[in-house]
Amino acid sequence: MDSQNLLNIAKQFGAPLYVYDAEKIAAQYQRLTKAFKGVSSLRLNYAAKALSNISVLRLMNNLGSGLDTVSIQEVKLGLMAGFKPESIIYTPNGVSLEEIEEASALGVQINIDNLSILEQFGSKHPDVPVCIRINPHVMAGGNSNISVGHIDSKFGISIHQIPHLLRIVDLTQMNINGIHMHTGSDILDIDVFLYASEILFETAKNFKALDFIDFGSGFKVPYKAGDIETNVEELGKKLTTRFNEFCADYGKELTLAFEPGKFLVSEAGSFLAKVNVVKQTTSTVFASVDSGFNHLIRPMLYGASHQISNISNPKGRERYYSVVGYICETDTFGSNRRINEISEGDILCFKNAGAYCFTMASNYNSRYRPAEVLWHNGKAHLIRKRETFDDILRNQVDVKELFEVSEKAVVK
């Protein structure tokens, strides 16, 4: 998919628009699979929250992926998209026992990350196999909002609570079939990850009937030139060796699982927005697009940097622009970016817009959320319609009778 394709797609479907390249997603899936080819049983469970359009989920299922879900709604979407219940792992944080029971009744793999729910669930359903999420207290991850393995993180059961955990398992006679960690997005240092894995192996020895060990995710992808990315090939080599050694010691071929979100879909996504206004101030040239952080919140939420290019004028002279949105508060996509000369009406392309972009979009400022297109075998397929005014009003209850101005009250 090149920028001419993207421009044509914008012409056909309008902007703002998300476009996903199925081929790129498949290539990332193959790359990760290949990096771990030395493991006899590998399972990649795509993290649905990165991009949860049902057609994307179908593509993942078609590639042979499993699904990692964090809410009962994602579980239901996964089932609708054709995943078998046993291919879905449900890894929520801080949800009710009722929701976990609902997911369990649908037949998906449950992953529990706190002792309170573990004890309650284990007492009521000792026969349901459960995976436990461990917090190895290893600091990984780029931004403090996305690193979830540190000491004061709300995620996982602390390794310091393993004795307590074992007492619960013993008392309830529940069956622990998997052990899991997810240390957060953006692994910069493979050795830190391997160190956390050692803690997981150590913990795993306490359980006699494991089927899998899930190492979560956090594969970092480059967002701009010079960005470090996780070297998955090197990680694959090193972790495979350690994993196979562990299995030999453990006496059973376990499944090695990962739950990549960003790695699979980030680069496959492009966000297209039209320039409404080019505004020259004394210090800056602003390009205001027909979108805002209601559609792509990562720059404002995480300080994320998405590359921006002008696909309408790819050969134009480069100038400096601040690209901003239309939301009525600070809404900056990128400051002082070198971009080919921008005219009003041009289409700008934001790269790495596959993961945590559409799924975080909102109707703030009562704007419509964008449409989504999947590019597959050289053809563009609409996979989500653009919203309309009906979508803005949907579920609102207009109690107009409370505020009706009666005829009599009107002073003439």
Ligand SMILES: *Cc1c(COP(=O)(O)O)cnc(C)c1O
């Ligand atoms: C968000 C999440 C992932 C995916 O993380 P990425 O950085 O997008 O790969 C995996 N596992 C769990 C439990 C998550 O919450």
